[in-house]
Amino acid sequence: MDIFLQxxxxxxxxxxxxxxxxLGYTMVYGVIxxxxxxxxxxxxxxxxxxxxxxxxxxxMGLPLPPFMIVLAGVLxxxxxxxxxGFLLERAAYRPLRHAPRLAPLITAIGMSIILxxxxxxxxxxxxxxxxxxxxxxxxxxGGAAISAVQIAIILLSVALMAGLTWFVYRTKxxxxxxxxxxxxxxxxxxxxxxNRVIAGTFIIAAALGAVAGVMYGTYYGIAHYxxxxxxxxxxxxxxxxxxxxxxxxxxxGGLLLGLVEALGAGYIGEFTDLxxxxxxxxxxxxxxxxxxxxxxxxxxxxxxxxxxxxxxxxVFRPSGLLGERVSERA
Amino acid sequence: xxxxxxxxxxxxxxxxLMMGCGKQEEAPKPVAAPVAPPVTxxxxxxxxxxxxxxxxxxxxxxxGARLAIEEANAAGIKIGGNPVKFELIAxxxxxxPKIGNTVAQKLVDAKVVGVVGHLNSxxxxxxxxxxxxxxxxxxxxxxxxxxxxxxxFKTVFRVVGRDDQQGPAVANYLIASAKxxxxxxxxxxxxxxxxxxxxxxxxxxxxxxxxxxxxxxTDKTVDWKAVLTKIKGKKPDVVFYGGxxxxxxxxxxxxxxxxxxxxxxxGDGACTDKMAELxxxxxxxxICSQAGIPVQASGKKFLDAYxxxxxxxxxxxxxxxxxxxxxxxxxxxxxxxxxxxxxLPALAASDFNGASGNIRFDEKGDRKDAExxxxxxxxxxxxxxxxxxxxxxLTLDEYAALSAPAAAPAAEAKPAETPAAAPAQK
Numbered sequence: 001m002d003i004f005l006q007x008x009x010x011x012x013x014x015x016x017x018x019x020x021x022x023l024g025y026t027m028v029y030g031v032i033x034x035x036x037x038x039x040x041x042x043x044x045x046x047x048x049x050x051x052x053x054x055x056x057x058x059x060m061g062l063p064l065p066p067f068m069i070v071l072a073g074v075l076x077x078x079x080x081x082x083x084x085g086f087l088l089e090r091a092a093y094r095p096l097r098h099a100p101r102l103a104p105l106i107t108a109i110g111m112s113i114i115l116x117x118x119x120x121x122x123x124x125x126x127x128x129x130x131x132x133x134x135x136x137x138x139x140x141x142g143g144a145a146i147s148a149v150q151i152a153i154i155l156l157s158v159a160l161m162a163g164l165t166w167f168v169y170r171t172k173x174x175x176x177x178x179x180x181x182x183x184x185x186x187x188x189x190x191x192x193x194x195n196r197v198i199a200g201t202f203i204i205a206a207a208l209g210a211v212a213g214v215m216y217g218t219y220y221g222i223a224h225y226x227x228x229x230x231x232x233x234x235x236x237x238x239x240x241x242x243x244x245x246x247x248x249x250x251x252x253g254g255l256l257l258g259l260v261e262a263l264g265a266g267y268i269g270e271f272t273d274l275x276x277x278x279x280x281x282x283x284x285x286x287x288x289x290x291x292x293x294x295x296x297x298x299x300x301x302x303x304x305x306x307x308x309x310x311x312x313x314x315v316f317r318p319s320g321l322l323g324e325r326v327s328e329r330a
Numbered sequence: 331x332x333x334x335x336x337x338x339x340x341x342x343x344x345x346x347l348m349m350g351c352g353k354q355e356e357a358p359k360p361v362a363a364p365v366a367p368p369v370t371x372x373x374x375x376x377x378x379x380x381x382x383x384x385x386x387x388x389x390x391x392x393x394g395a396r397l398a399i400e401e402a403n404a405a406g407i408k409i410g411g412n413p414v415k416f417e418l419i420a421x422x423x424x425x426x427p428k429i430g431n432t433v434a435q436k437l438v439d440a441k442v443v444g445v446v447g448h449l450n451s452x453x454x455x456x457x458x459x460x461x462x463x464x465x466x467x468x469x470x471x472x473x474x475x476x477x478x479x480x481x482x483f484k485t486v487f488r489v490v491g492r493d494d495q496q497g498p499a500v501a502n503y504l505i506a507s508a509k510x511x512x513x514x515x516x517x518x519x520x521x522x523x524x525x526x527x528x529x530x531x532x533x534x535x536x537x538x539x540x541x542x543x544x545x546x547x548t549d550k551t552v553d554w555k556a557v558l559t560k561i562k563g564k565k566p567d568v569v570f571y572g573g574x575x576x577x578x579x580x581x582x583x584x585x586x587x588x589x590x591x592x593x594x595x596x597g598d599g600a601c602t603d604k605m606a607e608l609x610x611x612x613x614x615x616x617i618c619s620q621a622g623i624p625v626q627a628s629g630k631k632f633l634d635a636y637x638x639x640x641x642x643x644x645x646x647x648x649x650x651x652x653x654x655x656x657x658x659x660x661x662x663x664x665x666x667x668x669x670x671x672x673x674l675p676a677l678a679a680s681d682f683n684g685a686s687g688n689i690r691f692d693e694k695g696d697r698k699d700a701e702x703x704x705x706x707x708x709x710x711x712x713x714x715x716x717x718x719x720x721x722x723x724l725t726l727d728e729y730a731a732l733s734a735p736a737a738a739p740a741a742e743a744k745p746a747e748t749p750a751a752a753p754a755q756k
Contacts, residue, residue: 300551
């Protein structure tokens, strides 16, 4: 039971990071129906900038509390990512806004590659280790350990989701976003500057990505110029799972995907251990007696779960779990 | 919903497309070569991952080969009466077997006379068949999977030890030092990681240690928590990971965060100082092995030249790729030919004192009397505990004294603060 609880905690933590990244995909998709494949790499830029600033501050040896150093990293990463998000939209996507749908999509993939290569030039090809400057005490709940970083990630992502929901539903800019999402032309007739709204959406998505990048970096302790690729694809799967274009869907999808991955990787080996099931052949019985286990699928299928979920959702429920509320997408 | 599903499936198709070609996004490019005057240009290839999580190790290997070639060019070697200029074509296989085969074919088409590499066993084994078919000799300075030299290819060599030597060496050290009852073995599902993990598991089982069902990640896994949580429930005394440092570092760090107190051991792929950087304080005390002598025991001449040329310390197998390139050049000199068919017999008969000690090959192309070294992480650096040569276990000092003429300067280079040697193994 404590192991089960531990897997839930692990899953919630990664799920929170996926959810924040997925929000970036879903917001942009909601407004201009573009899957911004470069978003994962924006997250990477956030992690890298935060890494540089944190290392710089630590290197200066200022007597700052560790929390402030990490905060400085976050505060540097957010504007950097906002700038990247704005540039992406302005330079790559805006000129293609009225082009066939395939053109911006391919451009997004191109932007992803460009961001990776630029990061390779700036930060090099080595995996970068986040310095462990904060004590990371663990707390015991029912036999499982939850670390301070995990608690911070979960709480922060809940706060970000709540803040974003408030922003989209209660502020003037949020209303403009939703109007643009419903119909760009009519929103324009209502006096909404679509360019401003779309650029704003990219900037907000990128800011969320920056925070997610720092979360990922501090949680796993590692940042690398290719890290955005798989993270981005998983977050994209999460967004599709929840119903792309749907804010609540992205959050739900992210958390669910995190849980599915953790529990899947944690238990698939036990469920596919042939020795646990009625033994069907003498050869198998022999191997079971010798080794005690014959496992069909191991935990290396962890990454497969995200994409298996993506395929299942597309086959059985293409609009995602919460997809019907797309008319309210932001 | 007014968003057409078509748009979404298009995006998914693009995502799939992207996964397919993501790995090829960076076309490896040959190093620019100045056009030489009337000298014969002899092309040698080097292949290793220059991008991706273990690009630092790929660069380390490439630097070793590059240094050898630059030294040979500076020495102004004549073969068949003509001055020759060696040219290194460095390719990036991204540690991916598919790309490894592509660049291997590329090197064959570029008419290289020999190849140093690849780095990973997973890329080296399939690529070796391509070189063999083209009759091009290949020497890996780091691929340790036994299968590489068990294919019966006459053109395939390696200057490091094999995992069926390395696995038992590290397993026996673990058995002697930690006296485990239950062991967990994890690998990264590559030919190298899985092969080495199999050898370790075999040795542990032979000593009566209970081994838990194998857990696996990939060579890009960052999130090990699910796997580690599962292992934690089984309370192992030791954990062995077959994989590289880019994935091993996060694994070790996350294990300590989950309060797993078992002793951790790694193979050569994760036997670098990078582990301390990636895992932080969690790396302290980890055990690891290398399929050769430690970098600091390699020739002082090599160490100084490497540092002067590249301004960094060699990390892991640079002395071995340096030797591999030197072996090719020496064989060409001895045979007085740059034709692979002519210098291959000379290569197979090599008896060469290189940066990594004396090198001779057995009939399979494996290095005779390859050393194994066991390390422990101490204050953020891996420190050699024992060098295992044949059935002897030596400290760094003893090793230096034993191979006196060849490696004597190495002892000066690094006065050893080596702890007591492990009990004799094998």
